[in-house]
Structure formats: structure tokens, C-alpha cells
Amino acid sequence: MSYKLSRRKFGQLVLAGSVVSGLSYVTNKALGQTPSLNIVGIGSSSIITTDQKVIPEGNTTEFNSTASKSVPRDIKPLGLVLQSLMTGKAQVLVDKSTPLVEPNEILSGFTSLSDGTLVVAITPLSISRREATPTRITFLGTPVKTLIVSGLKENQQLGSLLGTNDGRLIALVGNKNGTPPIRLVDINLQTGEISSISKVKFPNDERVSNLAECPDGKLYTSLLGFDGDTTLVQLDSNQKKPIRLAQLKFDGKAWNNGLQSLVCSATGQLLAFGAMRYESPNAVYSVDKNSGNMTRLQDFDTAQITLVRG
Template structure:
């Protein structure tokens, strides 16, 4: 059984305030103020030395240390934070698809963050070494500090990576895979939470993705529709939708339909988002960094128009709501 994070652990310091009332007026959604307590962020430690001293720096078989934080939407403050130590994966014998890189600097980055309906938090990371890229999936909670990590395998070729992740209502995992370390082409896959194995998206009729566009930031709305962003050839970040009830007559796969171009201060976004998630009531929330700020910014997104309203700044790389 995967470890779980409970909403009360993150909401114990919630206090009603004037800022909360301002948020309600901004997003025109009275329930979002109550749901704000269930927003969780994740980030890597500032220092690479914040690792478990009992674990060797074997990036292929070790998940990185990271921090889980409960975020205040109105102020960007942290109600609660927990340091999660590095841990060894539980599928050490699994062979992964890698290829040596001529030039490479060791690095670790968070590429996806989502939750299951039971509160399980799911994070994806990619570790890059001279031996190749290593994608991992990590299940954890804030209290036990005992993450369960698995290497991800089954890619089409060596050095493919997972660059986005989404937990569905029935606790299946959809991943966005990249053939070139985070740049196109991308393709959609399913990830088995039991063994980290990548398989095709045929089970959910996932479509083929445009080969020359950046596809990222999968999010699931309460009505069961999938949303994502596409960075178009003209440099605009566009919100798109995949409706499980709409499939192509030719392929039988889900159709990708354009919703709206994302804008802030009446200008189209030229940079992609960092994260996209829905509140339980259906408010779309985005994480982005538009001006090379030291902190990332949280926005409320109007699905109909694509207009983004600034809510706060946070110290997090990815965000997700606890169901």
C-alpha cells in the first residue's frame, strides 16, 4: 500500500483572512478559499549535499531528496514543510534504457507532480549522468518521510525521459515521454505504479502528439476532461483539451482541441508553464515564471478566455491539489 498524505496535515494552520476574501473575489469562486489548504508544492533542496549519508550517490538507483510544502494561495507562504530524504529504489534489478552521453553534467530535476484520489502524492524526477538519463517515480507523504521510489523502464529507446505526469480518477498514471530530454518529439504513455514499466496509451485511447510542438502540463478536471499546454510554432503557449468522449473517426484516439491562448496582462505567454492543476471545485491553477523571478508565480486561469490572474509567488517547482 502506498504512503498517503492527509489533508488535515496540511490544513492545520489555516486562518481566515482578508487576503482570502480578496482571492474569492479574484477568481469568482467561493469554494476555492476553502480548498486552498489542499494545495501542495514540491521542490529540490538548494544544496546537493542534503542527501541521506547512508546512501551512495548512485543516481541510477537513488531518488533525490526533496521538500513537500503546504502552500497558501493568497500569500505564497508555507504552512508546513517536510524534508524527504533520498532513498534507494525498490526495483534495483530492473534494466533501464540508457545510452552514454559524450558530454554531461550530473543533474536532477522534477518533471512531474500529481496525486491519486486517495491522497497519495506522486512525483517524477529525471537524473542525468554521463551514463545516460534515469527517470524515477516516487510515492510519498509528508508524515512518514519514507518515500517509495522506482526506476522507470520500457522506453522506446535509450535516454528517453518522462517530462510530465498525471494521476487519473482510478489511480492510473499517464506520462508525457520525450525522446530528446525535454524537447520534441513527445509521446503519451501509461506508467504502471507497481513496477514503473512504461506501456502504450492504447488503454485510454491516448492520441499521437504533434512531433514539432512542446506538449506538457497534463491536468485532469473534475468533469473527467484532460487539459494540457502546447507551445506552438509562433511561440505562444496554448491551452488544449482531450475529452474522453470525443475520439477521431479515423484513429479511434482522443482528439486534441484548442481551448485558448494563455495571456497575462493582455500579452500571450511566450514561455511554457511549469505546472497545471485543478482545484476540487474545478478552478484551473497554473505555476509559471514569466520574468526570471527568484520565485515562481501561482495564477488562476480562466478556461474560456485563457486569461491568467496572479495570486501569489511560491518557492516550489511543481504544484498539485490533494483530492
């Protein structure tokens, strides 16, 4: 089940399929020079196939317009796309027997376990009992391994996955429209069964997303207000409510659009991922836990990120 992704190995991966990989290396080159940071992004994309086979890997410059017109193509929404922030390279993962992501599904969570295994949560958008596929977690290995998640109610969604320092997989569970009530759960890595693990009571007037754990074991998440204002909070099992640390802000302005991801480096530095409302692309930001000030480090055009360990 392990999908251990070393920095060198990801540097050898190339783009396949219709994925944007034009990363902008315009700020803070030190980000790519830090050995403790190996940031991987994920998104979903159509896979370009020929005779039901994935197009062989090659440099993105080789996929020019002349070549693409001369090859019959069958585009289907089958792939999960992994991209490396450090190298700008990407890889499309395909499960030939069962589509990894179908058109009516979303990637609701993405994380790396302590052994380097990448895990994604896939959630159907419909709340009908006639859903084609249930909520599941997929381990991105060779072959891909999938577990059906049990313990969710019909209107609930699993998201904000986090591989903890001690090897567990935890997540946030809330309504499928992203609204409270929210609870923190543990996911059994063998069965996919969820169980509540915390008595922290989240606010009912704010959305909760993005779990992160620092090396000291402290858990962090973000609260999203009605107007998009985003507050960094710490989760303490000894406290009944989240500990509010600071409202996030960038360039002197309140951050107004929630976050796509929140991760913590081996040095204890919190990194936020997202974009201000009506702006693109997403970018990686360092976060000051005390003030909430965010410093833009690097653009990264993907959906969610995680830090790969090892």
C-alpha cells in the same frame, strides 16, 4: 506507500534545510480559504546535517546566523522539499539509504494519486548508457518507495505525471531535450512499466507538458511554441489531434514561457503555475478555459505543484 497529507498535518510541518519559504500572501485570500484547494509544491534542496542526522524540525526563525556558524554542517543534495501554499510551511524528505535526487537529475513530474499519495518522477540528465541511476517514480511515503520505469528509450524522458480520478498514473513521454515526438502513456503502479494509451497525435513543432484532469474526466495540457507562446488544449480520445481552446495570456499580454504545472480543482477550475519569461517567483493563476485569460492568485516559490485530495 500512501503519503496522505491533510491540510492540518501540513500545517504542523516546518522548514529544514536551505529552502526559501517566504511565500507572498498579497493576492486573493479566498484561495487559502477554499476547502477544496490543498496545494503542495515540490523542489529539491541540499540537506543540512550534523553527524549524518537531519537537523531537528523547528521554526525557520530559529535558524539564525549565529546558530548556523556554531554547528558543523555537511551539505549534500539528498532531499525533496514539500511546501504547503496554504500555511507556508515545508518539509524535507530524506532517504538515508539512497539519495532521492542526485546532482545530475531533475524532477520531471509531480502529482497526487486519488488516495492522496504524492508521486514524483526523477530523470537523469545524461543520455549515456553509463548513467548511475535510471528514470524512476518515487512514492513519498514512510518509507519512501521507488519503482524503476521500464519501456523508455535511451533518449526519452518521463514527465508531466497525473494521478487520474480513477486511480491510475499517466504521463507524457518525449525526448530528453523536451522536443517531440510526444505520446501519452499509462504507468503500472506495481511494476513501473509504461504503455501507450492514446492515439492523439501531438504537433511536431510545439512542446507538450502539464497534464490536468477535471472532475468531469476531461484532460487538458499545454502546447509551447518556439517563441514561448502557450496554448491550452483539451485531449479527447475520439479526436486524433489536441483540441485547441485558447492561447494563454495575462494582463493583456500573451503568456510567453510555458507552464511548470497545470491542475484542476474539485469545482472544475483550471489552475496554472509558472512565471512569465525573465520574471520570478512562480505563481498560481486561475485560467479561463474559453478565453485563455489568467488571473494571478498567489506567489509560490517552488518548482512544481499538485492538488492533494482528501
